[in-house]
Amino acid sequence: MIDNKQKKLWIDGQEVDGDAGVAPLVSINPATGAVNHEVAAAGSAAADAAVRSADEAARAPAWRGMLPAQRARILARIADGMEARGEELAQLQMLENGKVWRECQAQVKSAAATFRYYAGVCETTGSEVTPARGDYLSMAVYEPYGVVAAITPWNSPMTMEAQKVAPALAAGNAVVLKPSEITPSTGLVLGQIALAAGLPPGLLNVLPGTGHEVGAALVAHPKVRLVSFTGGTESGRRIAEVAARKLMPVALELGGKSPHIVFNDASVDAAVAAIAGGIFEGSGQSCVSGSRAFVQRGVYAQVVEKLVATARALRVDLPDRPGAEMGPLATFAHRDRVAAMVEAARRAGAEILTGGARPDQAQLDSGAYYLPTVISGIDNRADIAQQEIFGPVLCVIPFDDEEDLITQANDSAFGLASGIWTADYQRAWRVARALEAGTVWINTYKQLSISTPFGGFKESGIGREKGISGMRLYQQPKGIYFGMGA
Numbered sequence: 001m002i003d004n005k006q007k008k009l010w011i012d013g014q015e016v017d018g019d020a021g022v023a024p025l026v027s028i029n030p031a032t033g034a035v036n037h038e039v040a041a042a043g044s045a046a047a048d049a050a051v052r053s054a055d056e057a058a059r060a061p062a063w064r065g066m067l068p069a070q071r072a073r074i075l076a077r078i079a080d081g082m083e084a085r086g087e088e089l090a091q092l093q094m095l096e097n098g099k100v101w102r103e104c105q106a107q108v109k110s111a112a113a114t115f116r117y118y119a120g121v122c123e124t125t126g127s128e129v130t131p132a133r134g135d136y137l138s139m140a141v142y143e144p145y146g147v148v149a150a151i152t153p154w155n156s157p158m159t160m161e162a163q164k165v166a167p168a169l170a171a172g173n174a175v176v177l178k179p180s181e182i183t184p185s186t187g188l189v190l191g192q193i194a195l196a197a198g199l200p201p202g203l204l205n206v207l208p209g210t211g212h213e214v215g216a217a218l219v220a221h222p223k224v225r226l227v228s229f230t231g232g233t234e235s236g237r238r239i240a241e242v243a244a245r246k247l248m249p250v251a252l253e254l255g256g257k258s259p260h261i262v263f264n265d266a267s268v269d270a271a272v273a274a275i276a277g278g279i280f281e282g283s284g285q286s287c288v289s290g291s292r293a294f295v296q297r298g299v300y301a302q303v304v305e306k307l308v309a310t311a312r313a314l315r316v317d318l319p320d321r322p323g324a325e326m327g328p329l330a331t332f333a334h335r336d337r338v339a340a341m342v343e344a345a346r347r348a349g350a351e352i353l354t355g356g357a358r359p360d361q362a363q364l365d366s367g368a369y370y371l372p373t374v375i376s377g378i379d380n381r382a383d384i385a386q387q388e389i390f391g392p393v394l395c396v397i398p399f400d401d402e403e404d405l406i407t408q409a410n411d412s413a414f415g416l417a418s419g420i421w422t423a424d425y426q427r428a429w430r431v432a433r434a435l436e437a438g439t440v441w442i443n444t445y446k447q448l449s450i451s452t453p454f455g456g457f458k459e460s461g462i463g464r465e466k467g468i469s470g471m472r473l474y475q476q477p478k479g480i481y482f483g484m485g486a
């Protein structure tokens with residue numbers, strides 16, 4: 001089903017060779033260490049060609065004048081196309097980032113649903129007549145920016161790509177997508193699917209390549225008028241600096257170190273299952289991983305014991321094995337970085353209650369695996385509790401009262417997500433309002449809905465994706481006045 005010949009860039013509805021002098025990307029399967037395939041890489045010349053094609057397509061009267069219902073129809077067809085090629089997409093993601101098969105399949109469905117949702121938003125969200133303040137009719141209409149650069153990470157490429165491409169197209173823009181160098185292939189398939197769905201060439205160009213080559217060239221390009229970025233906080237900061245000089249808006253979805261809180265009155269078993277799922281699913285490579293578990297003293301020992309037992313029972317295996325619950329990390333370098341952070345914590349006096357090592361099964365020897373790890377004996381100021389690890393590593397920290405908890409939970413540079421487990425709904429409300437986080441889950445965790453705004457406080461980002469405002473992110477309001485006087 002998947003061929004092994006070198007994959008090419010996607011510009012103006014066609015496959016195009018990579019830039020001369022820019023080395024192709026070599027995709028490695030993190031589950032086995034085997035080479036998957038090569039992918040042509042873009043540099044500044046391809047960035048320029050893609051942006052020019054997108055600019056022309058964005059200005060074309062056929063696209064500018066296309067009725068929202070027609071745009072919606074194309075978006076819905078893209079959703080159908082993703083589902084029709086769902087097995088191939090899921091397999092490409094599994095080969096490139098090692099996520100378990102069931103999660104890859106779920107992410108295809110989620111990405112397709114995002115296109116369908118924005119088809120609905122596109123068709124049903126209109127201009128507004130603003131309240132009259134004189135002898136005129138005043139309106140707010142919403143215009144596209146033109147060319148949007150969408151830059152995505154490797155942990156969940158399909159869902160992140162859909163989350164940017166669908167609303168940006170719904171809003172009437174053209175998009176140049178720059179997928180992560182680790183996971184370039186699903187975006188390339190999306191380009192083909194969009195063309196087959198009737199999206200005119202140039203409205204979605206896809207440029208695999210590195211951040212410092214094609215990513216930076218796109219951000220700096222004068223015809224790119226908005227960058228929508230998901231990735232690490234330091235990359236986001238660099239992009240924002242360039243955007244500031246261009247006076248260009250940016251949407252940044254960045255890192256996290258999310259607190260997952262258990263009060264004494266919580267349902268302990270449900271909380272433990274959610275904490276384990278919230279940090280170990282996807283090998284912890286999720287921006288919303290609940291990586292700091294704060295547990296009230298009365299249930300601390302019980303929760304820690306159950307968390308350790310749950311972590312030990314998790315099945316770490318090749319991602320295509322039925323029943324595999326955790327695959328490898330996405331790259332060997334990333335696995336080594338995670339291992340080094342845990343080692344540094346151990347040297348600084350942390351207690352590694354379980355994990356903290358590679359698995360010892362022979363069939364996992366050649367992959368980038370790391371065991372689910374639970375760490376205690378630290379406080380919230382420890383490096384391991386402050387830095388984003390982006391791996392299957394949970395820090396467990398006790399707390400005494402609500403005030404102390406809120407101070408500790410908010411004592412982080414990040415503010416992406418959080419979870420609260422309690423039977424007291426008034427406390428749940430109080431704590432939810434006090435937490436500095438873009439998402440709060442109460443007696444649940446990692447529920448994600450395309451219709452609910454998502455984004456970060458503090459260094460976790462700027463702007464909100466998803467929901468109706470997720471389409472408005474890609475539009476600029478314009479006031480129009482019709483004189484009604486004589």
Ligand code: NAD
Pocket residue numbers: 151152153154155156178179180181209210211212214215216219230231232233235236238239253254255256286287388390416456460461
């Ligand atoms: P990364 O920042 O290294 O790379 C993300 C993307 O940006 C890649 O496509 C990369 O090539 C590109 N890039 C890097 N530097 C660039 C630059 N200077 N100019 C333009 N493009 C550049 O992040 P990653 O390692 O791929 O992903 C992991 C990070 O992403 C974690 O910090 C994680 O928390 C974050 N993340 C956040 C969310 C969210 O919604 N908040 C979701 C997923 C991942």
